Amino acid sequence: MSDRPAASLRLDSPLRLISSLRLDSPARAAGAVLLLAAVAGPLWLTDFWLQAGLFAMAAAVGAIGLTLLVGVAGQLSLGHAFFLGVGAYTYTLLAGEREDGMSGFGLPPVAALLAAAAVAGAAGAAFSPIAGRLRGIYLGLASLGLVFLGRHVWLNAEDVTGGYNGRTVEAFAVPGFSFSDEDPDYLAVLGTPFGELHRLWYLFLAVALLAAYCGRGIKAGRAGRAMAGVRDGETAAASVGIRVARVKATAFTVSSVYAGVAGALTALAFGRVAPDSFALTVSIDYLVMIVLGGAGSIAGASAGAVFVSVLPLMLVQYSAHLPFLSAPGSGGVDAATLSRFVYGVAIVAVLIFLRGGLAGALRHLGIRTARAGRPSRPARPAERSTPKESAP
Amino acid sequence: MRTGSGSAWEAVPAPGAPLLDVDGLDVGYNGAVRALRGVSLQVARRGVVAVLGGNGAGKTTLLRAISGTLGSAGGAVTGGTIRLDGRDVRGLPAAEIVRAGIAQVPEGRRVFRDLTVEENLRAGGLTAAPRTRSAALQGIYELFPDLAERRRERAGLLSGGQQQMLAIGRGLMSRPRLLLLDEPSLGLAPQLVARIGEIVTEINRHGTAVLLIEQNAVMGLRVADSAYVLEVGRVAASGPAEVLAGSDEIRGRYLGAGAGTASSADPGPDDGREPDTGPPGPAAAVRAEALKVDGVTVRFGGVTALADVSFEIEPGTVHALIGPNGAGKSTCINVLGGAYRVAAGTVRYGDRTLTGLRADQIAGLGVARTFQNISLSLDATVADNLLTGRHRLMRSGVLGGALGLPRARREDREHRARAERVAELLGLTALLGRSVHTLSYGDRKRVELGRALCAEPTLLLLDEPVAGMNPAESAEMAATIAEVRRELGISILLVEHDMPFVMGLAERVTVLDFGRRIADGTPAEVQRDPEVLRAYLGSEAA
Amino acid sequence: MSYLLTQLVNGVSLGLVLGLIAVGFVVVFKSTGVLNFAHGSVLLLGAYLVARLHPELGFWGALAAGVAGAALVAALINTLLVRRVAEHDPGVLAILTIGVDILLLTELTRQIGNDVLDIGAPWGASVVGAAGVSLPASRAIAAGTAVVLFAALGALAARTDWGLAMRAAAADPDTASLMGIRLSRTSAVGWGLAGALAAVAGVFLTSYPTPGVEPGVSVVAFAAIPAWVLGGFDSVPGAVAGGLVIGVAQALAIGYESELHFLGGGFGEVVPYAVMVLVLLLRPHGLFGQKEAIRV
Amino acid sequence: MTIRPLAAAALCLAALTACSTTDPDAGPGDGDGSGIRTGNGVTDSEIRIGVLTDLSGPFKAGAAVQVQEKKAYWAARSAQGGICDRKITMDVRDHGYNPQRAVSLYRSMAPDVVALQQVLGSPAVAAVLPLAEKDDLYVGGMGWASVALEYQVAQIPGTTYSIESANAVDYLVDTLKVPAGSTIGHVYFEGDFGGDSLAGAEHAAAARGLKIHPIKITPQDSDMSAQAAALERAGVKGVILGASPSQLSSLASVLASNGVDVPLIGNTPTFSPALLNTPAREGLLKNFYTVTSVAPYNGEGAAVKTAAEMFEKNAPDGTKGWEVPLAYGQSELLAEALEKACENGDLTPKGVVAAMHETSGLDTQGLFSGTLDYTKPGEPPTRKVFVSRADPEAPGGLKVLDTIEGPSALSYKFE
Structure with a gap:
């Protein structure tokens, strides 16, 4: 264990524990219990919770990708929703059938899912020259433009995307087994009928675990160290032979691959793709996920994803049991309003009170903008923090 | 805080009391680094006081503490008092301190x-x-x-x-009643430096007390009534200006002459190692190639930072680049490392031309460097920072790391082992698992050197490796550098202010002033060069 | 021709209002280095106060209250929240303002409820016209007000102690504090000023020809972000010019949508962002921005 | 470390042996003593229906009115003995116009209700309808976009936006005397509300020799100045608006201010009585018409009066709009289907859908225009619409002028 200040945020999540196989035994036991609970989830969860779990796991995959980009590599992106959308639409187009005036390629869903990752990754790589030229807030805002431009394309390319209302998504399947209510039409495990949600649960769980495993590997490996080096000082990184532009491009590409998979999973969980699922608020939600969890932390991103996707559902679902809530439409604080309040307060509170943890992880975002005169954490008496000038 | 009915009365200063009274001041940065330790200092009414000292000695920190601007640099006063006319101004915000009568002219x-x-x-x-x-x-x-x-x-x-x-x-x-001047002569031509001195005297004549920070000791001592010498956060010497001006110590500190009398040159007997500063032993074959800097000129906007600078580094030697603040030393090292573009001239390393290459390409040719202001990943462990240095020697990509492929794991193991050997060489083994932000300043400097060494360079560029270190640390660093050179057979370019350090270590010295090369030769030759004396001590010294 | 002129005039008046919002982004960014995502909800707050208070205070009284309220809340966001965040990292601060925006917007949405509130402006739905071009009076007044405010801002910044302190603090906060300038005060003033300008913009954005105050108005502030970026982040005149570029481009894209059909329907909505991305590609620091100095 | 894979393998094996692919429940459903088959959401004493609506998003105003009216309707109905001797209870969930949340809430509701009386908001509808189709679960009150006709389970409350717009064109030509060869403007929301509205108008314009000048907008556009100028430049002789009250308010007032004196016809969701208190009032009173398949608040029919009385009793301060008769009418439609399902002895979700499709020749006493026929899949139950004008005197702000079924509305083909 490192002796980081206690202020740093530690949100233990199943994924963190599961993926940290080298933790000491109580943690391993807890991880095993959580993993078992997750594996057994479809046996004891209702459809509502299965559905919420699917959205949360899809979000976790996307959040891990974003935390690699923003938290590890220090590149602020407000464009994550765009790459999610690219993945979702790619999967839908490739796996979908040609019908109702919609284009479709009818490819095997596995191939379509891999292609969704690849196409989103390619989109990220294509954006990376821009990312290489811009830094900090400039980069964030350029990527914000991406979200609006993407939305425009999705609204207008109606024969591919279905326009505003989107199109239905082909169920996921491997040869001989479909992750839907068909093929086999009836499947029961330990007496519980396994329908679409139950089957998808295992697909999502596997993908999310793989995403966390790979995320950890990337972060801890040569590529992750290079990203962190770029985040903590581009000049110093270059001085040990790290190609800064290439590392940024890699980070964007990796993050977009994650986003592509997450987008496809979201589409599968949702059963539809529509432009609203990839709006600016989605980008912001993803940023909030990684900030709440602690930027740069794989486990934190997963925990943040679960919190952000499940909280509003939970409050709406159980609003009737919360005595202080008023009925929707009556003008008091209803469940939806409360969940917005909780969400906002969570963001503000984490940033103000959990300084060391979250802000600490974000502090190297690398946003050193036009205010170059502002000293940035000199590690030492800043004898010469100001630029030296020579007499003309 | 009122401690009793008498305190308000006591706050009225006695007529002979100093205007500014700093007592036992401790300052830390980011909770970890102690920059000032028990510094006490007085400025009399209408007095002029000079504070002298090298880079990293804590001079600017002292001014920041007095003017209340430590916070924005991440520092905080952890002990001691600062009184202006008997009123405690420690901890007041900067804007209130100005209103209390202290103005600072920043560096x-x-x-x-x-x-x-x-x-x-x-x-x-x-x-x-x-x-x-x-x-x-x-x-x-x-x-x-x-x-x-x-x-x-x-x-x-x-x-x-x-x-x-x-x-x-x-x-x-x-x-203001008290004017704080932070290195007013920095980067100015000698006649302007003299003019600044006159101005300080003139200001003082109008009744304003002055606290002056200077590296230009001659200028500082000429205008001041009394002076303090800071060294690694402590007052190393103090007294009337004339007395200090006459001491050999000041001369020794700034030119490395009479090193025996300069405290900072004492290698600290407790470290158990004889600093070997002699010529390279037969330990390792020289792997480095010759570095030729030829007519390099660098401009920022309209300002020429380097003008037609040329020098050569022989393979396997330690070469020092010295000069006053603002002389262009850091600019030069940034050109060699690829961070700055040249307006004219070339840099050749062996048969490769470095000018025009990106920094990472230069690193790929075996040139590694450290930074004047340490640039490490603070949240990462020492081991990870060292491994970052091995980036160019490793091959595994994103996919290998993501999937934990056996080849990537094996590579990681091998390079971790190499990094551990470097850590051993630098005495960092015990710290490998610590994250950098928990380390002391000196340790961080060593980690940065370690990261550079991990890149297995044949030419190592060190930008002020001992700035801010105490004599013992400094001597230890000298020993390490010498050992590195001997064991690895590489060339080293040093940029330093600490003269005894440079003179004891370097085989050849290039001196810059105002972006020009004013001398080049062995340490002994350079020390006698009248141009060099003038650059360091002002025209009168020569 | 008069059609083109109509669209241009429309675009200019909208652009000036966007400029008011964009200047708010600039002032906040210059005084505290924050990308303020809560700007839109502060704007809505100002408009909401005016709409709620005008039956009792009269329009002008309500306007004063709305401007003051928005300024106060903006300044409080800075003093109570932004300055409490230890890590002055722009990314962290931007996300903090997202949180604030969510809270403020949720509460305002709850307060506004199901209504569309009338702003109660005395100019109502009247229209002014000349040379075959007609323009809602509110837009003409908006344009005039914006120009006057920009001029007043310029004069204040150039001639008063207060303006000097603001400019010094924006240029170099550390040195400014050595001059005795209280950064807590200049930053609060910066945020307050941004809030006040946003409230004024909010009043015009909810006047005829738009129906009134509804939660969706806060989204308009997003359209000012491209204007701000175009202007180069730290330039007040740049933000005004950026607003004009965006306003005119948007008005033309909507006005000539049938001619621009190959770009897809509803292109007017994305024009600001398309222009922004284009400009960032060609001039990474905006039309008026200064290249950031990268020092080692 | 070898324990882990072993355990995993054992678990898998255990899971596999626990698998079964034959459905033990594949036979007919349960019956109760009275011989009526029941399924989800129906007990001996209770029929549970769902409402999945938007009480915190952009449509919360109208949605709240509808929820109030429906609650009142079912309370009254239950008090009168209910349906099939069962009380009706309503489960209301708020998706806040977030389709993903709508899907999750659908998942939680679907096992417990026999029908979804309403799914509000077109993205939510688009997401939920395919799921409901798979579950054979009745969905009502999903708006009037033609896309609903593709689903067996959907009961559209009246005709479609496309038929409304086609009728609007017919009305412009036949009654308001817009000459052939003229251009009419069509300002519409992106999405299937606006798109469907445009499709009907384009068909009718082609049939009647008019040209359409389409302008696409988003719900965020509330300033219609530029659009109005574009319409003026195109020299339109009439405008059809497939949007919401914000856009109507702005467009009507700008057109009036600019002296563009042409009729402005809106689809059902376009009007709100509150607009008559805004600067748009003059323009609306002069030129605004609306084509709706549900009667306005002030409609003539007996059932509309009942609906209004019920609403005023339960919500004296509520907004009086077309949502009131709509909510009442939807409840009537569902009640009709439930009654028929009860008669058929099949009160399962599937039975309700089947019963709904047996409804034909239904006279709703003025709630909906014409008689309703749900027996033809892929066709709307009627092609008749009400034409109303803004009227400051009428409660709800609209006064019915006419009921029409124009030639191009009749010739419109659904694909």
Whole structure:
């Protein structure tokens, strides 16, 4: 264990524990219990919770990708929703059938899912020259433009995307087994009928675990160290032979691959793709996920994803049991309003009170903008923090 | 805080009491680094006090503590008191300290470049009563006729000397009782330095006390009544200016002459190792190639930072680059490392031309460097920082790391082992698992050196490797560098201020001043060079 | 021709209002280095206060209250929240303002409820016209007000102590504090000023020809972000010019949508962002921005 | 470390042996003593229906009115003995116009209700309808976009936006005397509300020799100045608006201010009585018409009066709009289907859908225009619409002028 200040945020999540196989035994036991609970989830969860779990796991995959980009590599992106959308639409187009005036390629869903990752990754790589030229807030805002431009394309390319209302998504399947209510039409495990949600649960769980495993590997490996080096000082990184532009491009590409998979999973969980699922608020939600969890932390991103996707559902679902809530439409604080309040307060509170943890992880975002005169954490008496000038 | 009925009465100072009384001041940065330890210092009413010391000695920290601007640099006063006229001003915000009567002229002038000269001056006088301002402005214009002439021009267009005048004038606009001057002679030509000295005397004559920080010891001692010498956060010497000016110690400190008498040159008997500063032993074959710097010129905007600089580093030697602040040493090392572009000239390493290559390509040719302000991943462990240095020697990509492929794991193991050997060489083994932000300053410096060594360079560029270290640490670092050179057979370029350190270590020295090369030769030759003496001590010293 | 002129005039008046919002982004960014995502909800707050208070205070009284309220809340966001965040990292601060925006917007949405509130402006739905071009009076007044405010802002910044302190603090906060300038005060003033300008913009954005105050108005502030970026982040005149570029481009894209059909329907909505991305590609620091100095 | 894979393998094996692919429940459903088959959401004493609506998003105003009216309707109905001797209870969930949340809430509701009386908001509808189709679960009150006709389970409350717009064109030509060869403007929301509205107008314009000048907008556009100028430049002789009250308010007032004196016809969701208190009032009173398949608040029919009385009793301060008769009418439609399902002895979700499709020749006493026929899949139950004008005197702000079924509305083909 490192002796980081206690202020740093530690949100233990199943994924963190599961993926940290080298933790000491109580943690391993807890991880095993959580993993078992997750594996057994479809046996004891209702459809509502299965559905919420699917959205949360899809979000976790996307959040891990974003935390690699923003938290590890220090590149602020407000464009994550765009790459999610690219993945979702790619999967839908490739796996979908040609019908109702919609284009479709009818490819095997596995191939379509891999292609969704690849196409989103390619989109990220294509954006990376821009990312290489811009830094900090400039980069964030350029990527914000991406979200609006993407939305425009999705609204207008109606024969591919279905326009505003989107199109239905082909169920996921491997040869001989479909992750839907068909093929086999009836499947029961330990007496519980396994329908679409139950089957998808295992697909999502596997993908999310793989995403966390790979995320950890990337972060801890040569590529992750290079990203962190770029985040903590581009000049110093270059001085040990790290190609800064290439590392940024890699980070964007990796993050977009994650986003592509997450987008496809979201589409599968949702059963539809529509432009609203990839709006600016989605980008912001993803940023909030990684900030709440602690930027740069794989486990934190997963925990943040679960919190952000499940909280509003939970409050709406159980609003009737919360005595202080008023009925929707009556003008008091209803469940939806409360969940917005909780969400906002969570963001503000984490940033103000959990300084060391979250802000600490974000502090190297690398946003050193036009205010170059502002000293940035000199590690030492800043004898010469100001630029030296020579007499003309 | 009122401790009793008598305290208010006691706050009225005795007539002979000092204007500024700093007592036992401790300052830390980011909770970890201690920058000042028990510093005590007095400035008399109408006195001029100089604080001398090398880079990293804590001079600017002292001023920041007095002027209340430590916070924005991440520092905090952890002990001691600062009294102005008996009133405790420690911990007051900067704006209140100005109102209490202390004005600081920051290092590097820091004029508001986009504001006009007059607006700069008005900004300085915002705390003064409106009716006194025009008189103050008039006074400044009389003191600096140049400024009066250019009052409508943007401050960014002034020359360096005029900007320094403006910065001083701006500081005086609030009619302070005490003026803090941070290296006013930095980067100015000798005649301007002399002029600044006159101005300080003139200001003092009008009744303002001055606390002056200087690296230019001669200038500092000439204008001051008394002086303090800071060294690694402590007061190493103090006394009347004339006494200090006559001491060999000051001369030794700045030119490395008579190293035996200079405290900082004592290698600290407790470290158990004899610093080997002799010629390279037969330990390792020389792997380095010759570095040829030829006619390099660098410009920033209209300012020429390096003008036609040439020198050569013989393979396998330690070469030092010295010169006063602002001479262009760091610019030079940044050119070699690929961070800055040249306007003219070439740098060749062996048969490769470095100018025009990106920094990472230069690193790929076996050139590694450290930074003047340490640049490490603070949240990462020492081991990870060292491994970052091995980036160019490793091959595994994103996919290998993501999937944990056996080859990537094996590579990781192998390189971790290599990094551990470097850690052993630098005495960092015990710290490998610690994250960098928990380390002391000296350890961080060593980690940065380790990261550079992990890249297995044949040419190592060290930008002030011992700035801010105490003599023992400094000597240890010298020993390490010598050992590195001997064991690895590489060339080393040192940029340093610590003269004894450089003189004991380098085989050859290049001296820069105002971006030009003014001397080049063995340490002994350079020490005798009259140009060098003039550059360091001012024209009178030669 | 008069059609083109109509669209241009429309675009200019909208652009000036966007400029008011964009200047708010600039002032906040210059005084505290924050990308303020809560700007839109502060704007809505100002408009909401005016709409709620005008029956009792009269329009002008309500306007004063709305401007003051928005300024106060903006300044409080800075003092109570932004300055409490230890890590002055722009990314962290931007996300903090997202949180604030969510809270403020949720509460305002709850307060506004199901209504569309009338702003109660005395100019109502009247229209002014000349040379075959007609323009809602509110837009003409908006344009005039914006120009006057920009001029007043310029004069204040150039001539008063207060303006000098703001400019000095924006240029170099550390040095400014050495001049005795209280950064807590200049930053609060910066945020307050931004809030006040946003409230004014909010009043015009909810006047005829738009129906009134509804939660969706806060989204308009997003359209000012491209204007701000175009202007180069730290330039007040740049933000105004950026607003004009965006306003005119958007008005033309909507006005000539049938001619621009190959770009897809509803292109007017994305024009600001398309222009922004284009400009960032060609001039990474905006039309008026200064290249950031990268020092080692 | 070898324990882990072993355990995993054992678990898998255990899971596999626990698998079964034959459905033990594949036979017919449960019956109760009275011989009526029941399924989800129906007990001996209770029929549970769902409402999945938007009480915190952009449509919360109208949605709240509808929820109030429906609650009142079912309370009254239950008090009168209910349906099939069962009380009806309503489960209301708020998706806040977030389709993903709508899907999750659908998942939680679907096992517990026999029918979804309403799914509000077109993205939510688009997401939920395919799921409901798979579950054979009745969905009502999903708006009037033609896309609903593709689903067996959907009961559209009246005709479609496309038929409304086609009728609007017919009305412009036949009654308001817009000459052939003229251009009419069509300002519409992106999405299937606006798109469907445009499709009907384009068909009718082609049939009647008019040209359409389409302008696409988003719900965020509330300033219609530029659009109005574009319409003026195109020299339109009439405008059809497939948007919401914000856009109507702005467009009507700008057109009036600019002296563009042409009729402005809106689809059902376009009007709100509150607009008559805004600067748009003059323009609306002069030129605004609306084509709706549900009667306005002030409609003539007996059932509309009942609906209004019920609403005023339960919500004296509520907004009086077309949502009131709509909510009442939807409840009537569902009640009709439930009654029929009860008669058929099959009160399962599937039975309700089947019963709904047996409804034909239904006269709703003025709630909906014409008689309703749900027996033809892929066709709307009627092609008749009400034409109303803004009227400051009428409660709800609209006064019915006419009921029409124009030639191009009749010739419109659904694909």
